[in-house]
Amino acid sequence: MSGAWPDDWADRIDGSVCAMCRSVRSDEDSYGIRIFSTENVDAVLQRADVQRGYTLVIWRGRHVVEPFELTEPEASSYWQAILTVAKALATFYRPLKMNYETLGNTVPHLHTHLLPRFVDDPAPGRPFPLLPQSGREAQIDPALLASDAAALRALLG
Template sequence: MCESTRPAEDEFGIVIYASQEVDAVIQRARIQRGYTLVIWRGRHVTEPYELTPEESFSYWQAVQKVGKALADYYQPLKMNYETLGNTVPHLHTHLLPRFVQDPAPGRPFPLLPQDGSEARIDDAALRVDADALRAALRD
């Protein structure tokens, strides 16, 4: 994640929000509609407590902003926020809208590491969602 050139899209997803230090990427993998990663793009850190107070404010403000946009657009029952880093040791947060028809109702989302071979969301549908979310996230 640290070495990314920050493309507008790649094989994993499409950027729906970007600031100087944060990217939000809606995922192509058909894991959950609206599944988005908010990725810290400042200096390398693995844990939130490694951020300065100013960096922390910037990061969590972005997580909240993207979370609200996802919630407003998809109208889920609940949003889940998972700051893991077990597979990729770089600060990022998984945002997962939770719906009535859900793979694990009432429990944490069964999120597994991805290798790029996952089934994908229809590209046209993903682009419609990405465009709408980008418009909602414009400052």
């Protein structure tokens, strides 16, 4: 894939092979633990040891690639969910800064990466070095992840 978009990019864009559309809305999966949900949004605290508190907020309505494809009420509810989750992450983890990354360059389905930034950050003063996940990444200690998820769910309750 280096230097070129994937061969199935058009199918990813139109949603016919969208991994996020096909995924089940469960409280836990191989990627993480759901800490917040609305009718059209899930926030999943990630298992991958990328950064403590790393959370993915996923649009769960119809397949949408870009935020501007949402109706005004949908956009309002999506961004409100992001702000709600980000505030809980900031309250719980007390980071120096929160980052919000709405990319979709690997999975073109609307989702936003919430990344707390800390003193021992891998890239102080620069964008977080977030790479696509393969599923083989080191994982956060399961007990710590479960404890964090329970505390965040209580904050978001």
